[in-house]
Amino acid sequence: MxxxxxxxxxxxxxxxxxxxxxxxxxxxxxxxASGCAAYTxxxxxxxxxxxxxxxxxxxxxxxxxxxxxKFESCTGIKIDFQGDKQFDSQIQVRxxxxxxxxxxxxxxxxxxxxxxxxxxIVTAPASVVANLKKFWSPAWAGYVTVNKKVYGAPLxxxxxxxxxxxxxxxxxxxxxxPKTLGELKTLSDRIAATGKKPWCVGIGSGDATGWPVTxxxxxxxxxxxxxxxxxxxxxxxxxxxxxxxxxxLNAAGAYIKNPAYxxxxxxxxxxxxxxxxxxxxxxxxQDQCALxxxxxxxxxxxxxxxxxxxNGDIFAFYFPGKTATSKPVLGGGEFLxxxxxxxxxxxxxxxxxxxxxxxxxxxxxxxxxxxxxxxGLVATKLRNPIDRLSATILQDKNSVFRYDGSxxxxxAVGTDAFWKQSTKWILGQSxxxxxxxxxAAWPS
Amino acid sequence: xxxxxxxxxxxxxxxxxxxLVGLVLAIAGRAPRAGRSDDRRVAxxxxxxxxxxxxxxxxxxxxxxxxxxxFDADGSDFVGLGNYATIFTTPDQIIVxxxxxxxxxxxxxxxxxxxxxxxxxxxxxxxxxxxxxxxFMPMAISFVGAxxxxxxxxxxxxxxxxxxxxxxxxxxxxxxxxxxxxxxxESPWNSLFLIAVMVWVQAGFAMTILSAAIKGIPAELGxxxxxxxxxxxxxxxxxxxxxxxxxxxxxxxTVAIWTLKVFDIxxxxxxxxxxTSVVANEFYTQTFRSFNQGxxxxxxxxxFVLVLPVILYNARQIRRLA
Numbered sequence: 001m002x003x004x005x006x007x008x009x010x011x012x013x014x015x016x017x018x019x020x021x022x023x024x025x026x027x028x029x030x031x032x033a034s035g036c037a038a039y040t041x042x043x044x045x046x047x048x049x050x051x052x053x054x055x056x057x058x059x060x061x062x063x064x065x066x067x068x069x070k071f072e073s074c075t076g077i078k079i080d081f082q083g084d085k086q087f088d089s090q091i092q093v094r095x096x097x098x099x100x101x102x103x104x105x106x107x108x109x110x111x112x113x114x115x116x117x118x119x120x121i122v123t124a125p126a127s128v129v130a131n132l133k134k135f136w137s138p139a140w141a142g143y144v145t146v147n148k149k150v151y152g153a154p155l156x157x158x159x160x161x162x163x164x165x166x167x168x169x170x171x172x173x174x175x176x177x178p179k180t181l182g183e184l185k186t187l188s189d190r191i192a193a194t195g196k197k198p199w200c201v202g203i204g205s206g207d208a209t210g211w212p213v214t215x216x217x218x219x220x221x222x223x224x225x226x227x228x229x230x231x232x233x234x235x236x237x238x239x240x241x242x243x244x245x246x247x248x249l250n251a252a253g254a255y256i257k258n259p260a261y262x263x264x265x266x267x268x269x270x271x272x273x274x275x276x277x278x279x280x281x282x283x284x285x286q287d288q289c290a291l292x293x294x295x296x297x298x299x300x301x302x303x304x305x306x307x308x309x310x311n312g313d314i315f316a317f318y319f320p321g322k323t324a325t326s327k328p329v330l331g332g333g334e335f336l337x338x339x340x341x342x343x344x345x346x347x348x349x350x351x352x353x354x355x356x357x358x359x360x361x362x363x364x365x366x367x368x369x370x371x372x373x374x375x376g377l378v379a380t381k382l383r384n385p386i387d388r389l390s391a392t393i394l395q396d397k398n399s400v401f402r403y404d405g406s407x408x409x410x411x412a413v414g415t416d417a418f419w420k421q422s423t424k425w426i427l428g429q430s431x432x433x434x435x436x437x438x439x440a441a442w443p444s
Numbered sequence: 445x446x447x448x449x450x451x452x453x454x455x456x457x458x459x460x461x462x463x464l465v466g467l468v469l470a471i472a473g474r475a476p477r478a479g480r481s482d483d484r485r486v487a488x489x490x491x492x493x494x495x496x497x498x499x500x501x502x503x504x505x506x507x508x509x510x511x512x513x514x515f516d517a518d519g520s521d522f523v524g525l526g527n528y529a530t531i532f533t534t535p536d537q538i539i540v541x542x543x544x545x546x547x548x549x550x551x552x553x554x555x556x557x558x559x560x561x562x563x564x565x566x567x568x569x570x571x572x573x574x575x576x577x578x579x580f581m582p583m584a585i586s587f588v589g590a591x592x593x594x595x596x597x598x599x600x601x602x603x604x605x606x607x608x609x610x611x612x613x614x615x616x617x618x619x620x621x622x623x624x625x626x627x628x629x630e631s632p633w634n635s636l637f638l639i640a641v642m643v644w645v646q647a648g649f650a651m652t653i654l655s656a657a658i659k660g661i662p663a664e665l666g667x668x669x670x671x672x673x674x675x676x677x678x679x680x681x682x683x684x685x686x687x688x689x690x691x692x693x694x695x696x697x698t699v700a701i702w703t704l705k706v707f708d709i710x711x712x713x714x715x716x717x718x719x720t721s722v723v724a725n726e727f728y729t730q731t732f733r734s735f736n737q738g739x740x741x742x743x744x745x746x747x748f749v750l751v752l753p754v755i756l757y758n759a760r761q762i763r764r765l766a
Contacts, residue, residue: 089732114735118518207715207729267602267626273718274600274626411735412517420536423717427629437536443517443736 039074053101055087066364100339109143116146127350153353157333160295197264200289202280210419221248222328241435264289417441513741527742559650580648587708631719657691697758
């Protein structure tokens with residue numbers, strides 16, 4: 001899916017996760033804010049420049065450039081930060097034109113893998129490998145490891161398994177937050193019985209229309225068939241159109257193609273295809289629907305002045321698992337990889353994977369949205385209630401994190417056929433035809 | 445890149461250009477007076493830079509694209525005509541071809557006939573220049589701008605009490621007692637709504653050229669026909685139309701070329717979703733989103749092959765017109 005760097009300001013849970021796995025311990029590793037003590041390890045350079053290309057544009061870019069300032073003054077390496085809304089297509093043009101940047105940020109492990117196998121990106125220096133081992137869980141390390149070689153490190157992460165709702169509406173109607181998939185269904189039926197459409201869904205996103213369906217299907221796959229089947233399916237070790245995939249897509253369809261459930265305040269089922277994902281959740285505020293499944297980034301889309309908190313106008317709950325104790329979590333993230341191996345590029349790469357940068361980033365993002373790579377700080381330091389919720393979901397000992405599947409698939413599927421066929425599916429194409437067409441698009 | 449760096453590069457580029465031009469002039473200037481072989485030398489000296497430029501920016505990329513269209517997605521294995529087979533056999537690609545055909549047939553015809561009708565109607569009317577300016581104005585709007593405007597025209601809001609339509613078309617429909625429709629969802633009708641945008645933009649162009657052609661017809665011809673008892677319709681069919689035929693053909697072919705290359709409208713309004721993709725849009729999607737260079741190049745070649753005869757015909761017509 002394509003919500004990436006634009007919302008990167010949301011969470012750097014990658015770091016958090018790593019600590020969950022690596023059991024803390026970097027709290028003291030960071031130097032004090034003053035002086036260059038923490039930066040001596042990266043060496044001294046004379047008027048060197050590193051280009052850093054990404055889809056991070058204003059206003060999120062400032063917290064990034066600010067977080068490099070100290071590094072720049074202490075090491076003498078100038079970071080040429082290039083944010084571009086057209087990053088996704090332009091990076092391909094630049095690579096093919098032999099004009100690749102030194103560093104680039106990708107949201108799709110699939111593309112990282114592709115670039116690694118075609119030898120477009122270079123392996124990461126030992127310092128990055130060490131940091132990766134220390135701060136990130138094996139699952140996250142796996143996304144940047146190709147043929148046992150490490151090609152970079154994650155930057156940030158976000159949680160997608162969230163259902164947005166209105167705490168006030170729930171209180172007024174006596175509804176409770178569902179703890180299992182079964183309860184979610186019961187709740188939906190209960191709301192539908194009142195004459196209100198329980199869900200509002202929108203998959204419109206310009207030429208990326210369809211991506212929210214991929215999230216829905218992945219959520220169902222994780223919940224109904226488990227992580228193992230999910231991994232096999234994502235990596236095409238089983239066909240895309242197998243029985244599990246059929247079951248998962250049908251389960252998603254039981255919600256988002258169900259005329260009794262959708263589309264609150266937006267129209268009939270076909271309006272799912274034409275409603276922009278940006279507007280899709282808003283009927284909750286107008287009391288037109290009750291539930292909207294969307295990632296943590298959606299917190300930015302509510303109208304100004306909306307009280308987003310556990311007892312406010314809007315909040316979110318964890319999209320429940322099959323049982324109260326099974327908690328698969330779907331999420332995404334960003335990865336920093338290098339196209340050149342000049343010493344100054346390697347130094348900056350090492351810095352970006354360190355706790356020093358994670359802390360600098362927290363400091364340069366005063367409105368919240370970044371989590372320090374330390375479990376002890378999480379609860380108190382997080383300013384944003386949705387960040388706090390995301391952290392709790394990830395900290396839950398039953399949680400199993402899985403990266404957005406479509407982002408790991410080859411481009412022909414993950415950013416084309418999967419979206420396009422999903423859109424057709426919403427508009428009436430059968431589950432079988434849909435899955436067969438996507439399977440046919442998988443590059444051999 | 446820093447500004448000063450860019451400026452230096454620009455100055456360097458200009459200097460190289462100046463040197464080259466100087467060189468050409470010097471070579472050409474060395475030719476002694478008249479004489480056949482000298483004429484040839486002068487011609488070669490002046491033509492060489494242009495030919496060289498064409499080779500680098502047109503011929504080489506074209507050959508390269510054709511070459512790449514015979515390789516697989518990442519350009520590593522030779523697949524022969526496999527990519528072309530994909531274009532002509534996959535159901536999704538066939539829809540792309542169908543849409544392209546719809547566009548190429550409908551939009552030149554619609555734009556030209558509307559333009560012609562308008563040109564005839566306002567010819568020598570009282571508010572001619574104002575009326576012409578009115579229909580010519582969309583020409584000043586880019587395809588992307590026009591697409592955004594029309595997206596609002598087609599905008600849909602559900603048919604619920606208290607919900608107001610914000611799209612003009614649906615509001616008119618509601619006033620007439622109908623229910624609002626999602627114009628851009630249902631194929632193949634949605635392609636027609638996209639074509640309408642193209643026609644809206646191009647009708648002004650057609651009108652301008654055709655109006656000029658109509659003005660070129662000597663007034664006596666029409667008068668003579670009328671004296672002979674021809675009706676207005678007969679004058680149009682038997683006198684006006686045959687005389688503006690070359691202009692009509694130029695307009696038709698020019699709009700057809702633009703239409704074959706249409707990308708902006710589709711991308712802005714539907715992103716190629718809902719079965720509205722056309723060759724130019726699909727070629728972009730395949731190359732830069734699916735990372736399938738092979739099929740992308742093959743589509744580009746196909747587009748080239750489709751446009752080529754129209755361009756040749758158009759060039760011949762323009763020469764005849766001149």
